[in-house]
Amino acid sequence: MAEVGAERLTLAASRARRPRREAPLGPGEYALLGLLAVRGGAGYGYDLARHFGGRSGPLGEIMRLEPGMLYHHLKKLARDRLVTTTVEEQSGRPARQTHAITEAGRGALDRWLREPVRATREIRLDFLLKLFFARQLNPPLARALVADQRRVCDDLAASLTAQIAGLNAGAAATEAFTRQILDLRLAQTRAASDWLADIFRDLGS
Amino acid sequence: MAEVGAERLTLAASRARRPRREAPLGPGEYALLGLLAVRGGAGYGYDLARHFGGRSGPLGEIMRLEPGMLYHHLKKLARDRLVTTTVEEQSGRPARQTHAITEAGRGALDRWLREPVRATREIRLDFLLKLFFARQLNPPLARALVADQRRVCDDLAASLTAQIAGLNAGAAATEAFTRQILDLRLAQTRAASDWLADIFRDLGS
DNA sequence: CGGGACATGTAACACGTTACATGATTAG
DNA sequence: CTAATCATGTAACGTGTTACATGTCCCG
Numbered sequence: 001m002a003e004v005g006a007e008r009l010t011l012a013a014s015r016a017r018r019p020r021r022e023a024p025l026g027p028g029e030y031a032l033l034g035l036l037a038v039r040g041g042a043g044y045g046y047d048l049a050r051h052f053g054g055r056s057g058p059l060g061e062i063m064r065l066e067p068g069m070l071y072h073h074l075k076k077l078a079r080d081r082l083v084t085t086t087v088e089e090q091s092g093r094p095a096r097q098t099h100a101i102t103e104a105g106r107g108a109l110d111r112w113l114r115e116p117v118r119a120t121r122e123i124r125l126d127f128l129l130k131l132f133f134a135r136q137l138n139p140p141l142a143r144a145l146v147a148d149q150r151r152v153c154d155d156l157a158a159s160l161t162a163q164i165a166g167l168n169a170g171a172a173a174t175e176a177f178t179r180q181i182l183d184l185r186l187a188q189t190r191a192a193s194d195w196l197a198d199i200f201r202d203l204g205s
Numbered sequence: 206m207a208e209v210g211a212e213r214l215t216l217a218a219s220r221a222r223r224p225r226r227e228a229p230l231g232p233g234e235y236a237l238l239g240l241l242a243v244r245g246g247a248g249y250g251y252d253l254a255r256h257f258g259g260r261s262g263p264l265g266e267i268m269r270l271e272p273g274m275l276y277h278h279l280k281k282l283a284r285d286r287l288v289t290t291t292v293e294e295q296s297g298r299p300a301r302q303t304h305a306i307t308e309a310g311r312g313a314l315d316r317w318l319r320e321p322v323r324a325t326r327e328i329r330l331d332f333l334l335k336l337f338f339a340r341q342l343n344p345p346l347a348r349a350l351v352a353d354q355r356r357v358c359d360d361l362a363a364s365l366t367a368q369i370a371g372l373n374a375g376a377a378a379t380e381a382f383t384r385q386i387l388d389l390r391l392a393q394t395r396a397a398s399d400w401l402a403d404i405f406r407d408l409g410s
Numbered sequence: 411c412g413g414g415a416c417a418t419g420t421a422a423c424a425c426g427t428t429a430c431a432t433g434a435t436t437a438g
Numbered sequence: 439c440t441a442a443t444c445a446t447g448t449a450a451c452g453t454g455t456t457a458c459a460t461g462t463c464c465c466g
Contacts, residue, residue, distance in 0.1 A: 023423090023424070026424090026425075028425090028426095044445080044446095045445070045446065045447090046443095046444065046445045046446075047445095049445095057379055058379060058382045058383045058386060061383060061386050062386065066426085066427065066428080067445090067446080067447075068426085068427075068428080068429090068447080068448080069425080069426065069427085071446065071447060071448095072425090072426095072447095090444095090445095092434060092435060093434075093435080093444060093445070094432085094433075094434080094444065094445040094446065095445080095446085096444095096445070096446090097445085097446075121326065121329065123389070124326065124389070124390075124393075128386060128389070132382065135382070174262055174263060176407075177263045177337065177340070178263045178266060180404050180407070181263060181266050181267065181333060183400060183403065183404075184328070184329070184333070184397075184400050185329075187396040187397070187399065187400045188329075188393060188396050188397070190396070191392040191393050191395070191396035192389075192392070192393070194392065195388060195389050195392045198388065199385055199388075202381075202385070228451090228452070231452095231453075233453090233454090249417080249418095250417070250418065250419090251415095251416065251417045251418075252417095254417095269455095271454085271455065271456080272417090272418075272419080273419080273420080273454085273455075273456080273457090274453085274454065274455080276418065276419055276420095277419095277453090277454095295416095295417095298416060298417070298462070298463075299416065299417040299418065299460085299461075299462075300417080300418085301416095301417070301418095302417085302418075
C-alpha cells in the first residue's frame with residue numbers, strides 16, 4: 001500500500017509540474033461558433049447538427065460532426081465562456097438548451113477568420129470552413145483571407161522549390177525519393193494556389 | 206446500489222452485442238512491418254525509432270512516430286501474430302526485444318502494398334509509405350502500384366467533373382460554394398495524377 | 411560529475427467514431 | 439404498431455501527442 005501511495009504521489013507531482021496548457025479550439029469548435037454567429041447568434045444542438053452530415057448546405061461537404069462530438073464541443077465552448085447556455089422547457093418535447101455566442105466568442109471567431117492556415121493539408125478542412133463563414137459574415141474579409149492564404153501558399157511553394165534545388169547536387173537513391181516527396185508537396189501547394197486565384201476572381205472586387 | 210448494478214448489466218449486455226470488430230492496421234503499423242521486412246526481417250524498437258523523426262532517410266519526411274506509439278504498435282502487431290518478439294539480455298544495457306516479421310506479417314504487408322488508396326488526402330501519408338517500401342521490396346510492384354493509383358485518381362477526377370457538371374444548372378449562392386469545394390478537390394486530385402505520371406516515368410520500364 | 415546515448419515503456423490528456431440510452435410525439 | 443423525429447447525452451473504444459519514469463554506460 002505504501003508503494004502505491006508513493007507512486008501516486010510521484011504521478012501527482014509530475015502532473016502538477018505540467019501547467020495545464022490552454023487547449024486551443026479545433027475546427028469543430030470554430031464551426032459551431034461560426035454557425036451560431038451566422039444564424040443570429042444563438043441555436044441549440046439538435047438544430048446545429050442538421051448542418052453537418054446531411055444534405056443541408058455545403059457545411060456537410062466540408063466536415064462531419066456526429067452528435068457526440070457536437071455536444072462535447074458545445075460543453076467546451078461554454079467552459080471557455082465563448083457561448084452561454086440557457087435551458088428552455090418545452091411541453092411534450094425534451095428540454096432545449098439554447099447556446100448563444102458571447103462577445104469573447106465573436107472575438108475568437110474573428111481572430112480565427114483572419115488567420116490563413118499554415119499547412120497545405122489544412123486547406124481542405126480549416127480553410128474551407130473559414131471561407132464558408134467569412135463569406136457570410138464579412139465578404140471583404142473573405143477576399144482578404146483568400147489573398148493572404150494565397151501568399152502563404154506561394155511562400156511555401158518557393159521554400160519547397162528551394163529545397164528541391166538544394167537537393168539536385170547529390171543524386172543518391174535516397175535523395176531521389178526525397179525529391180519526389182517534395183515534388184508532390186509542391187504540386188499540391190501550387191494546385192491550391194491556383195484554386196485560390198480562381199476563387200479570388202469569383203469573389204468580385 | 207441495485208440501480209448501479211442494473212446499469213452495469215445493461216452496459217455489459219450492450220457491450221456483448223458488439224462483436225469486437227477486427228481493428229485494421231493503420232499506417233504506423235504498416236510502416237513498422239515494412240521497415241522490418243526491408244531490414245532483413247527483424248529489428249528492435251529503439252533502432253526502428255531512428256528511422257522516424259530524425260534525418261535518417263526519407264521515412265521521417267513522410268511520417269513521425271514517437272516512441273510511445275511505436276512500442277504501442279509493436280505490441281499490437283505481436284497480438285495479431287504479424288511479428289514475434291524475443292528478448293535478448295545484454296550486459297550493462299537494457300534488454301533488447303527483437304521483433305521478427307512472420308509469414309502472416311509478410312502477407313499482410315504484401316496485400317497492403319498492392320492496394321492503392323481511395324482518397325486523395327491519403328496520398329501524402331499512406332501512398333507515400335507504400336511507394337517507399339514497394340520500391341525496396343519489389344520494384345515491379347511499385348510500378349504497378351503507381352499505375353493503379355493513377356487510375357484511381359483519374360476515376361475520382363471524372364466523378365468530380367461529373368458532379369460539377371450536374372451542379373451548373375442551378376446557380377444559387379449555396380451551389381456556388383459547393384462548386385468551389387468540388388473545384389478544389391478536382392485540382393488536388395489532378396495534381397496527384399500528374400505527379401503519379403511523373404514518377405511512373407522515373408520508375409523506368 | 412553532468413549529460414547524452416541506450417532501451418522500453420506508462421500516464422495523462424485530447425480528439426474522434428460508433429453505438430446506444432432516454433422518452434415523448436407524430437406520421438405512415 | 440412501427441418507425442422516425444425531436445433533443446441531449448454517455449460508454450467504450452481507438453488513435454495520437456507530450457511528457458515523464460527507469461537505470462546503466464560512456465564521453466568530455
